[in-house]
Amino acid sequence: MATVSIRNVKKSFGETEVVHGISMEITDGEFVVMVGPSGCGKSTLLRMVAGLESITSGEIAIDGKVVNNLEPKDRDIAMVFQNYALYPHMSVYDNMAYGLKIRGLAKPDIDARVNRAADILELSKLLKRRPRELSGGQRQRVAMGRAIVREPKVFLFDEPLSNLDAKLRVQMREELQALHRRLGTTTLYVTHDQVEAMTLAHRMLVMSVGKTEQIGAPLEVYTRPETTFVAGFIGSPPMNLIPGRVDADGASLAGDGDTRVKLPQAYPQLGGRSVLLGVRPEHLEICAEGEAQLEPEVDFIELLGSDSLVYGHIGRSKESTRIAARLHASVKPQDGHLPLKFIAENLHFFDPESGKRIEG
Amino acid sequence: MIEHRPGFTIFCHAMLLLGVAALVFPLWITLVASTHTASEMRQVPIPLWPGTHMFANYYTVLTKGVEGASTAPMARMLFNSLVMALSISIGKIVISILSAFAIVYFRFPLRMFFFWMIFVTLMLPVQVRIFPTYKVVADLHMIDTYAGLTLPLIASATATFFFRQFFLTVPDELMEAARVDGAGPLRFFWDIVVPLSRTNMAALFVILFIYGWNQYLWPLLVTTQESMYTAVIGIKRMMPGGEQAVDWNLVMSAAMLAMLPPALVVILMQKWFVKGLIEQEK
Numbered sequence: 001m002a003t004v005s006i007r008n009v010k011k012s013f014g015e016t017e018v019v020h021g022i023s024m025e026i027t028d029g030e031f032v033v034m035v036g037p038s039g040c041g042k043s044t045l046l047r048m049v050a051g052l053e054s055i056t057s058g059e060i061a062i063d064g065k066v067v068n069n070l071e072p073k074d075r076d077i078a079m080v081f082q083n084y085a086l087y088p089h090m091s092v093y094d095n096m097a098y099g100l101k102i103r104g105l106a107k108p109d110i111d112a113r114v115n116r117a118a119d120i121l122e123l124s125k126l127l128k129r130r131p132r133e134l135s136g137g138q139r140q141r142v143a144m145g146r147a148i149v150r151e152p153k154v155f156l157f158d159e160p161l162s163n164l165d166a167k168l169r170v171q172m173r174e175e176l177q178a179l180h181r182r183l184g185t186t187t188l189y190v191t192h193d194q195v196e197a198m199t200l201a202h203r204m205l206v207m208s209v210g211k212t213e214q215i216g217a218p219l220e221v222y223t224r225p226e227t228t229f230v231a232g233f234i235g236s237p238p239m240n241l242i243p244g245r246v247d248a249d250g251a252s253l254a255g256d257g258d259t260r261v262k263l264p265q266a267y268p269q270l271g272g273r274s275v276l277l278g279v280r281p282e283h284l285e286i287c288a289e290g291e292a293q294l295e296p297e298v299d300f301i302e303l304l305g306s307d308s309l310v311y312g313h314i315g316r317s318k319e320s321t322r323i324a325a326r327l328h329a330s331v332k333p334q335d336g337h338l339p340l341k342f343i344a345e346n347l348h349f350f351d352p353e354s355g356k357r358i359e360g
Numbered sequence: 361m362i363e364h365r366p367g368f369t370i371f372c373h374a375m376l377l378l379g380v381a382a383l384v385f386p387l388w389i390t391l392v393a394s395t396h397t398a399s400e401m402r403q404v405p406i407p408l409w410p411g412t413h414m415f416a417n418y419y420t421v422l423t424k425g426v427e428g429a430s431t432a433p434m435a436r437m438l439f440n441s442l443v444m445a446l447s448i449s450i451g452k453i454v455i456s457i458l459s460a461f462a463i464v465y466f467r468f469p470l471r472m473f474f475f476w477m478i479f480v481t482l483m484l485p486v487q488v489r490i491f492p493t494y495k496v497v498a499d500l501h502m503i504d505t506y507a508g509l510t511l512p513l514i515a516s517a518t519a520t521f522f523f524r525q526f527f528l529t530v531p532d533e534l535m536e537a538a539r540v541d542g543a544g545p546l547r548f549f550w551d552i553v554v555p556l557s558r559t560n561m562a563a564l565f566v567i568l569f570i571y572g573w574n575q576y577l578w579p580l581l582v583t584t585q586e587s588m589y590t591a592v593i594g595i596k597r598m599m600p601g602g603e604q605a606v607d608w609n610l611v612m613s614a615a616m617l618a619m620l621p622p623a624l625v626v627i628l629m630q631k632w633f634v635k636g637l638i639e640q641e642k
Contacts, residue, residue: 052536073542085533089555098551099541146541 002063002076002153002186003028004049009058011044011210019044020210021058026203031180031187035197036207037233043158045207046190050079050156063153073102078147079156082163084139086131086146092118093127096145110149117145120179137168141175148183157189161196173199194234198222206230224348228355231278231348237309237324240284242277242294243352246270253277259315262293264344275358278348281309284325284340292339296323305329312338393612394418401608417613426598426610432586434614437594440509441573442621444590447510448572449565452519457557460523461549465535475524482517486578494581504588509579513572519564526560527553562632570622591618 004026011019019041026032034042047053049060051072059066067075078099086095093114100110118124121141131139140160147155160176161169173196180187180200191197197204198218206213206221206229213233214226225231231239244255250268253261253275261277287293296312307329313320325340349358389408393401396411420426421434462468463475486493493512502508530553538548579590589597595618598611626633 050536050540052539072536072540077540079537079540081533081537083531083533085531085537087534087537087552089552089558098538098543102542102547146537150541 003061004154004186004188005059005061005064006045006049007059007061009045009048009060010056011041011048011053012056017056018210019048019056022205022207022210022212023058024205024212024215026186026188029184029186031189031200031202033189033191033197033201033204034207035191035194035204035233036213038192039209040207041210042190042192042205042207046156046158046188049154049188050077051075052079076153077156078150078152078154079158080140080143080147080160082159084131084143084163086139086142088131091128091130092123092134092142092145095131095142096149099146099150113149113151114145117148120148120182121145121175136164137172140164140172144176144179148179153186155185155187155189157187159191160189162191162193169196176200194236198234206233208233224357225278226357228276228278228350231350235280237281237311237326239278239280239348240321240323241350242279242314242321242323243274244277245274246272248272255315255321259294259321261314263347264293264342267349270349270358273358274352276350276352276355278350279342279346281324281326283343283346284323284327285343286325286327286331287339287341289339291341293341294323295337295339296325298335298338303329310338390612390615393608394616396609398605398607398609402605413609417609418617421610421613421617426600426607432589432594432597434591434594434617436587437589437591438617438621440506440588441591441618443506444509444575444579445569445572445621447506448513448575449568451510451514452516452568453561453564455514456516456519457523457554457561459520460527461553463520464524464527465545465548478517478520480517481515482521486513486575490577490581497582502582504583504585508582509588509590510572513575513578516568519568522564523557523560526557530556559632559635562629562635566625566629566633569625573622594618 006022006024006026008021008023009019010017010021022041022045024032034045036042044053048055049062051067051070051074055068059068061067062075062077072079087098090098096114096117097110100113105113114127115124118127121144123138123141123145126134126138126142131142134142140163143160157176161172164172177200189196189200201218203215203217204221205215208229214221214230216224216226221230221234225234225239228241231241242253242255242261244253244259244261246253246263246267248271249266250271251263251266253263255261263277294314296314298310298312300311302309302311308327308331310325310327312323312325314323315321323340325338350356351358389406392407392410394417395414396407396417397413400407400411422438423433423435425432425434459478463471463478497503497508497512500508502511534552535548538552543551574592575590576592579593583589583593586597591614595611595614598614599606
């Protein structure tokens with residue numbers, strides 16, 4: 001049980017700075033997911049918390065105590081690695097007991113803790129096996145067991161589910177959630193998978209190229225993305241971003257070429273300003289020809305069963321803006337122009353220069 | 361290739377038998393010779409079937425040596441060979457696994473320099489550096505000692521390189537997991553690295569045992585007393601020079617005895633040997 005404070009942490013490898021100053025306060029018992037595309041520095045940040053990478057500048061404190069110069073073993077953390085990193089020559093039991101043995105716990109104590117963890121993770125029947133005799137999901141559980149038995153202040157997970165197949169991933173996701181509810185240990189979790197981030201996190205830290213893009217609860221990040229990066233990264237298919245200039249009266253948007261988009265309500269405060277208009281595919285609906293607020297030309301349609309994804313574009317082909325819309329499966333869009341309107345209240349405006357959100 | 365012509369099958373087997381015969385016949389002669397008396401072995405043609413003096417011959421060789429040539433008992437030489445082969449193989453494994461561990465898992469100044477220094481010695485086999493090495497060993501008064509016999513042969517680049525390559529295939533996360541678990545470097549070495557290297561060590565042991573056992577030139581130079589001779593030198597010394605007749609029965613018994621330990625090591629450790637060379641537990 002502990003808080004984790006990350007204060008303006010930077011990391012350089014030689015000349016190149018890969019993490020440019022990240023700050024976040026993590027409260028006791030919180031489940032925080034760090035999410036971002038490959039190479040955004042999320043794993044490096046986690047490894048700095050673990051003590052496997054040195055901190056170039058800034059401070060990391062666990063439970064109020066600065067740990068910058070502490071060895072991993074002295075930080076009271078436990079880490080689960082992407083490839084599990086189980087000791088191949090040890091049985092499941094020994095894998096889980098190893099850290100406790102090193103810490104000099106008494107045999108019966110170790111026994112009790114390992115058995116309890118094995119119980120929680122349904123590994124009791126596998127304790128004598130070697131890691132290579134286990135399936136991917138079981139190995140993953142052993143790796144988690146190794147972390148649990150230590151009863152650390154903080155759990156660190158580095159993309160723990162990315163080596164599993166899709167079905168198992170969903171199942172392990174549920175188990176992780178159940179585990180966290182049960183143990184309530186402060187958890188930092190790194191993933192590039194936005195679904196994992198959305199489903200697991202109390203709060204998420206969205207990162208790109210070593211910078212914080214947004215910190216917030218999953219729903220908040222989803223409904224109020226702070227930057228165009230977050231808008232594009234969270235949600236699938238990503239949010240549509242339509243560049244253009246808001247007319248003086250704030251009621252419509254003039255895009256490149258001759259595209260015009262009517263806004264469902266007037267935004268006089270944005271009048272005359274260049275913006276990126278963001279709208280999620282599910283916040284577009286089909287409407288009668290006359291009411292259309294934007295009319296993309298349909299390129300192709302993906303039928304998903306429950307709903308259909310319609311991909312199209314507006315504007316002349318060269319500098320056209322791609323538009324995706326999630327429509328109910330009962331809607332059978334025709335080729336050609338598709339009349340769409342916005343579901344009000346779900347529009348986002350971003351500054352085209354900085355990519356930052358503009359309050360509409 | 362799948363062929364079903366009987367003529368071809370016969371041809372194949374004939375060739376195989378020929379090959380086996382070429383390999384096994386000298387061994388057979390050695391075995392047969394070690395079971396006859398000296399005079400029987402001087403007949404022409406020499407006998408091709410075992411005689412009745414096997415135990416007498418081996419007993420003589422093991423305890424008394426050959427009259428008129430080297431009178432050192434073979435038992436002593438076998439013991440010397442065993443000490444040398446074991447010291448060389450175990451010493452090499454211990455030294456090279458430690459140096460490979462240092463080179464792979466630690467960052468220290470001149471790390472690559474040391475690696476290349478070790479690597480360069482690959483180009484200098486014992487025979488090339490034999491005189492300077494002899495001088496050093498002589499100056500250290502290590503002639504006719506086990507240390508003098510084995511130490512110069514222990515420093516090994518091959519084994520270090522072999523272990524280094526293996527360590528590089530061990531995922532870094534294993535080391536990191538051990539660090540998070542609280543294991544220091546030596547703990548990690550004993551609990552993780554050594555057990556993972558078991559099969560590699562076994563393979564190396566087989567190779568190095570045979571290498572050590574078969575050393576000829578170095579023991580020849582560095583031993584002057586019969587009590588320090590190794591089995592391989594012993595065989596040569598059993599053949600007197602000049603006009604004197606060679607007791608082939610005894611020489612062949614000694615050869616059989618000298619062949620036995622390496623053969624045993626290979627046979628007993630075959631499973632581990634193959635495992636160590638082809639597969640890695642990961």
